[in-house]
Amino acid sequence: MEKPSLTYLKELSNGNSTFEMKIFKILIEELPEEYNAYQNAIRTKNFYWAADIVHKIKQKVAFFQMHASVSISEEHESSLRSGKLKYQSDFQEIVTKILKFLPEHYD
Amino acid sequence: MNCIIIDDERVSREILAFLCSRETNWEVTGTFSNAMEAFIFLNKEKVDLIFLDIHMPGFTGFDFVQTLKNPPHIILTSSDRNSAIEAFEYESIIDYLSKPIDQVRFKKAIKKAEKLINSTGNSSEGENPTKTGEHQFYINIDKRLININTSEVNFIEAKGDYVLIKLDKEEYRVHTTLSKIIEKLPVDIFFKVHRSYVINLKKIIDIQDNTILIQKSVIPISRSKRAELMGKLNLI
Numbered sequence: 001m002e003k004p005s006l007t008y009l010k011e012l013s014n015g016n017s018t019f020e021m022k023i024f025k026i027l028i029e030e031l032p033e034e035y036n037a038y039q040n041a042i043r044t045k046n047f048y049w050a051a052d053i054v055h056k057i058k059q060k061v062a063f064f065q066m067h068a069s070v071s072i073s074e075e076h077e078s079s080l081r082s083g084k085l086k087y088q089s090d091f092q093e094i095v096t097k098i099l100k101f102l103p104e105h106y107d
Numbered sequence: 108m109n110c111i112i113i114d115d116e117r118v119s120r121e122i123l124a125f126l127c128s129r130e131t132n133w134e135v136t137g138t139f140s141n142a143m144e145a146f147i148f149l150n151k152e153k154v155d156l157i158f159l160d161i162h163m164p165g166f167t168g169f170d171f172v173q174t175l176k177n178p179p180h181i182i183l184t185s186s187d188r189n190s191a192i193e194a195f196e197y198e199s200i201i202d203y204l205s206k207p208i209d210q211v212r213f214k215k216a217i218k219k220a221e222k223l224i225n226s227t228g229n230s231s232e233g234e235n236p237t238k239t240g241e242h243q244f245y246i247n248i249d250k251r252l253i254n255i256n257t258s259e260v261n262f263i264e265a266k267g268d269y270v271l272i273k274l275d276k277e278e279y280r281v282h283t284t285l286s287k288i289i290e291k292l293p294v295d296i297f298f299k300v301h302r303s304y305v306i307n308l309k310k311i312i313d314i315q316d317n318t319i320l321i322q323k324s325v326i327p328i329s330r331s332k333r334a335e336l337m338g339k340l341n342l343i
Contacts, residue, residue, distance in 0.1 A: 008207055012122065019125055026117050052164055059116055059186045063207050 001093065004064035004101045024106045031060060031102065035095050042088070051080035054091065061094060064101075069094040108224055111137040113145045113171070114160035114184065119206060123158050123184070126213050132221060142166045146174070146245050146252050150291075154179050156220045158204075161185040165250075172197050176243060176254045180220050184208065244291040246272065246281045253279065257292055261310045261321050265303040275322065300328045300336055308339060 013019045034057050041050035058073040072090045079086035110133060112123045120138045127135045136154060139145040142163060159181050161168035168183055178199035186206040201223060202216040242257040255272065264271045265285040272279040272288075281288075289297070289305055299305045300319060304326050312320040317333065319326045328336060 012125070012210060016125075019121075023118060023121060026121065030117065055162060055186070056116060059119065059206055062186060063118065 001097065002066050002068055004066060004098050006064070006105065008063060008065050021106075024102070027060060027063075028102050028106060031057070031095070031099060035099065038095075042085070047080045047083050047085075051077045054080060057095060060098065064098060066094065108132050108155045108221065109134045109136045110156035110158060110220075111135065111139065111145060111148065111154050112158045113139045113142060113163075113168075114158070115140050115163045116160065119160065119184065119208075122208060126208065126210065127217070130217055133217065142171045143247075143252070145171070149175070150243075150245055155224050156217075157181045159183055162187060169197075172199060174245075174252050174254060175199070176256070180223055182216050182220065242291075242293045242296075244288075246279055246283075248279060248281065255279070257296065257307075258309075260292075260297075260307050262304055262306040262324065262326060263288055273322075273324065298332075298336060298339060300326060300332050302329065311340075 009020055009023060034053055038050055038053040038057065041047070041053060054073055054077040058070060058077060061073050062070045072087050072094065076087040076091040110127060112120050112127075112135060114120045114123070117140070120140070124135050124138060127133050133156075136152065137145070137148050139148065143166075145157075157179055159168045159171060161183055162185060168185075172178060172181060178197075181197070181200045182202045182204060183200055184204045184206060202219055204212060204216055244255055244257070245252045246255060247253075255274075259274050261273045261275065263285065264273065266280075269280050269282055270285055270288055272281060285299070285303070285305060289299065292305065296308055297305050298308055306319060306321060306326060310321045312322070314320075314328075314336075317328045317330070319328060
């Protein structure tokens, strides 16, 4: 599976480390919360809510330039909107990978 | 030139604000995580451009555009690749940015907005929206924001915890107070004639003794307000 990349952030910031840290801080705060909410939504079979959360997380996946993972997230979102759980484990693997990656790159 | 950003995603708001901060001609005057907050802001301030996320919980960007009576230029943002087609149905939507937003593409979009604003001479700079342009306000009924143009209001009546806003053909019941709604009205056109009534002076058909006729409604005038009302009329 593809790895998260900071290329987009680095190009965007053009060396502005304050901006980079600001974005990292938001991601570190938000992603675990969103993932917990997603797991709750799945547990309670609230698939529409889960799809909305996947939509939010998908933007973060795209931020890390994980193109194939964005497509998987899209498929998972769409599947949830039809009340199905297709690509659930793939999606969970993607998020887990980003969650592990974030603290390793945040000073 | 100024712009606002509406997006429920904090990272997206920060990125757009950062990109705008690099543009010398632009100032971000507000960032909003939901449409409701933005509506309240737009009711008070004039903006030249809105960066609007399509997908927001409970309210899509397209719903938002439809509710605006005189929308400024809008650049849509979305992580959905298929939403761009619908954007072409709206004249106010001038461009579409796919997330994550590419810097070159952003620059192109904002230059397009600049060009359009400069060509119409319609910048917000130096303009006070409360004194110029059309007066309007929004009311919230059943999670729907309805734009009310004040020139269409005949009168407003207080009824307990509610006010009734009477237009020619419609009537809206809003949970608010008369004094709060008066703050939104142009003082030269609206006048409180009674503790329970504010009228649009331009809609008066006739005045007889202590009553005013507007459309088919008879509205009482307080004794203490009568002289002031007469002073506001163009009497011969």
